[in-house]
Amino acid sequence: MTVTANPDLVDGVPRSRIAAASMIGTTIEFYDFYVYATAAVVVFPQLFFPKSDPTTALLASLATFGLAFVARPLGSILFGHFGDRLGRKTTLIASLLTMGIATFLIGVLPTYQQAGLIAPALLAVLRFSQGLALGGEWSGAALLATETAKPGKRAFAGMWPQLGAPLGFLLANATFVVLVGWLGDDFLVWGWRLPFLLSIVMVAVGLYVRLRLTETPVFARAIDTGQRVSAPVIEVFRGSWRQLVIGTFVMVATYTLFYTVNTWTLSYGTAARPPHGTGLGYSYLDFLRLQLVGVLFLAAMLPVAAMLSDRFGRRPALLVFTAGIMVYGTTFGLFLNADTSMGAVLVFLIIGMTLMGLAFGPMSAVLPELFPTNVRYTGSGIAYNAASILGAAVAPFIATWLATSHGVGWVGVYLSTAAAVSFVAVLVMRETRDTALDDVTTDTVTIADHVGDALHPG
Structure with a gap:
């Protein structure tokens, strides 16, 4: 199986269809999430x-929200095993079905008043x-796109x-x-x-779209040359543990940024103003509208970040973007206080989502490039989702506690600290822009590389 002479086709499948399939699938899964x-x-x-106790109820709800982030590394191991053994396409279909069924079932659950403790347990x-x-899902979709790229x-x-x-x-x-307005x-x-029940239509x-795809040529060549391993997760931890550590911490800042600036600010922005509360006092509907505007800037920055990463390299781009997040964390006390106007909150959200788009844009290339083909699904998935525990699962919970106990400025300190960790990880990461995916070995990072790259970031 090889890439055809037509640069717009991969094994007879238009690249536009591959791009659409990778985007539509992740859109549906992130919608559900x-x-x-x-x-x-x-x-x-x-x-x-x-x-x-409303605060206790909110924290309990955020705890179940964070539960999914604990499950994500396990999902990357489970689906990664089959993705590296059976192929990208089949595994992506299975992950999509799992998400769609779970989301639909949430829409038919009984409430606490109807079923007691069974409700939150389910x-x-x-x-x-x-x-x-x-x-x-994410690592499979990233591989579908990057393993068929020009x-x-x-x-x-x-x-x-x-x-x-x-x-x-x-x-x-x-x-x-x-729905709230209607x-x-x-x-x-x-x-x-209704939003949960609608998921079943989107999954269909x-x-x-995904059933009309073929397997990626990179994975097919790995199978043809006998590179498939029996236990990808064991092979990843044995031969690519450095890449796992670096990839995980590279992602921490983006996760912390997104779930602080969206999930936590939604609760903070809609909480009562002092003296009756510690929030900004906006209506739920008004704050959702502000967030919708902010996310448009995230989407707009993704292609910009990708092009910059292809042009100048992964490390230089990510070092600049991550430094920007560190600076942004120092502005929380300025933007989010009792006297904050709605316009100032919108500017705060736009800046945060712009930085998120810039930092997040290159990640679907960076993480797969760190790992060899036969464990790429598993390795990139574990790194991506382990970062979700460190940077996202606890972010709304920690931010809520910090804002209540120490003030909103400390939420920004928390974000800046997470960005500093990612900055160091990017600094010691080897540049991967020119790495051929077929040729990656199981040991792409060495101490000498760390030192050399730190001295010469390009």
């Missing part, structure tokens, strides 16, 4: 947990299932599945905005179920 994130702030604390199980599915355009090709994150967020939040009080009675579309 973000529907839960949005509901976790306003819906689930009221319907799935005891309401005697919610936690299905949230865990969402995490398993997303753990297998020479020198790998980051730009990998940008298409990255678009799934902001597009899924836009779809999820736009659905909530429409249904009013009935939204909390039954309307909250995603399955149709």
Whole structure:
């Protein structure tokens, strides 16, 4: 199986179809994931947990939100095993089905008032299932795009599945905005179920697109040359543990940024103003609209970041973008205080999402480039999703505690610290822009490389 002479075809499949399949699939899966994130702030604390203490209910809801991030590395191991053994296409179909079924079932769950503690228990199980599915989705979609990319355009090709994150967020939040405005009080009675139930329709579309693909030529060549391993996860930890550590910490800043500036700010922005609370006092609907505007800037920056990464290299681009996140963390106290106007909050969200797009854009090329073909699905997935625990699972919880106990400025300190960790990881990461995916060995990072790259970032 080889790439055809036509540069716009890969084994007879148009590159445009491959890009669409990688983007549509991740859009659907991130829609499902973000529907839960949005509901976790306003819906689930009221319907799935005891309401005697609103703050405790919110923290319990955010804890179930974070449960999916614990499941994601397990999903990357599970789906990565089959992705590296059986192929990218089959595994991506399985992850899409898992996510769609779990999301649909959340939409038919009984509430705490109807079923007692069974309700939050079932919610936690299905949230865990969402995490398993997303753990297998991202790396597969990234490989689908990058392993079929044109020479020198790998980051730009990998940008298409990255678009799934902001597009899924836009779809999820736009659905909530429409339903809250349309249904009013009935939204909390039954309307909250609709975004979850709609997932089944979107999954059907995603399955149709992905079933029309073929296997990536890079993986096919690995099979033809006998490179497949029996236990990819063991091989990753044995031969690519340095890449796992570096890849994980490279991703930490982007996760912390996104889930602080979106999930946490939604709860902070809609909490009561002092003296009755510690938030900004905006309506749920108004704040969702602000977030929708901010995410547009995330989407717009993804192709910009990808092109810069292809032009100047992964490390120089990421060093600049991550430094920007460090500086941004120092502005939380300035933008988010009792006197903050809605315009200032919008500027805050736009800056944060612009930086998110720049830092997130090259990741679907960076992480796969760190690993050899026979463990690439598993390795890139574990790195990506292990970072989700360190940078996303705990971010809303820690930010809520810091804002309540020490003030909102400390939330920014938390973000800047996470960005500093990622900055160091990028600094010691070897440049991978010109790496041929077929030729990557199991030991692409050495101490000598760390020193040399630190002295010569280009």
